Amino acid sequence: MRKLVVAAFVSLDGVMQAPGGPDEDTSGGFRYGGWTVPLSDDATNQAIADMFATPFELLLGRRTYDIFASYWPKVKDNYIADLFNKVPKHVATHRPDSLKWKGSVALSGDVVAAVRTLKQQDGDALLTQGSAHLVRQLLAAGLVDELRLQTFPVLLGPGKRLFDDKASASSFKVTSSVTSPGGVLLAHYVRSGEVQTGAFD
Structure with a gap:
C-alpha cells in the first residue's frame, strides 16, 4: 500500500x-497570481528538492x-522538469483522450x-501538486496520509482553498518544521489517527 502526500503552497x-x-x-477573478515568488528563497527551494x-x-x-x-514538457535541463516529464501522472478528468503529456493516465469513474x-x-x-478541488475531495474521504505545506505570511482573501468544512476529522503529527528567512513555515505533517478531545479542569 502506498502513501498519498498532499504538497501545497498556502497563505x-x-x-x-x-x-x-x-x-x-x-x-x-483571482488577482494575486505569483504570491509566493517574493518570499521564495534557498530554504523554500530546498524543501521542494527534499x-x-x-x-x-x-x-x-x-x-x-x-x-x-503546457509548461514542463518544454523546459530543458531542469531537475523538476526532468522528474515531472518522467514520472507517471494520474489525472482526474472527464476527457481522457485529451491527455497528451507522456505518462499521463486518466482516473476512470469515481475519482475517490x-x-x-x-x-x-x-x-x-x-x-499532489496544486489541484485544489481534487485535494479537498481526498481530504473529505480521509485518504491523505501526509501534508507537506509551505505556509506564506500573506492574507489573500477570496481564492481556492486547501481546506473546507468537508475535510474528514483526523490528527496529524508534525515531523519537521522550519521557518525560512522570509518567514515561510515549512512543515511536514503525518497522519496519526483520530482526533482526541478533552477538557481543562
Whole structure:
C-alpha cells in the first residue's frame, strides 16, 4: 500500500490558488497570481528538492494538469522538469483522450474510488501538486496520509482553498518544521489517527 502526500503552497488564510505566476489561474477573478515568488528563497527551494528526492507519481486535477502539461514538457535541463516529464501522472478528468503529456493516465469513474484503488497497490507515493478541488475531495474521504505545506505570511482573501468544512476529522503529527528567512513555515505533517478531545479542569 502506498502513501498519498498532499504538497501545497498556502497563505495564512488557506488560499492555494496560483502561487507561481500572474496568469497561472485567474478563475474567479483571482488577482494575486505569483504570491509566493517574493518570499521564495534557498530554504523554500530546498524543501521542494527534499520532497522530490523520494520516489513519487503525480496525482493531479485537470486544471493543474493542463497548466503543467503546457509548461514542463518544454523546459530543458531542469531537475523538476526532468522528474515531472518522467514520472507517471494520474489525472482526474472527464476527457481522457485529451491527455497528451507522456505518462499521463486518466482516473476512470469515481475519482475517490480510483484513488483509493491506487493507494492499495504497490508503488511509489502519490504526490499532489496544486489541484485544489481534487485535494479537498481526498481530504473529505480521509485518504491523505501526509501534508507537506509551505505556509506564506500573506492574507489573500477570496481564492481556492486547501481546506473546507468537508475535510474528514483526523490528527496529524508534525515531523519537521522550519521557518525560512522570509518567514515561510515549512512543515511536514503525518497522519496519526483520530482526533482526541478533552477538557481543562
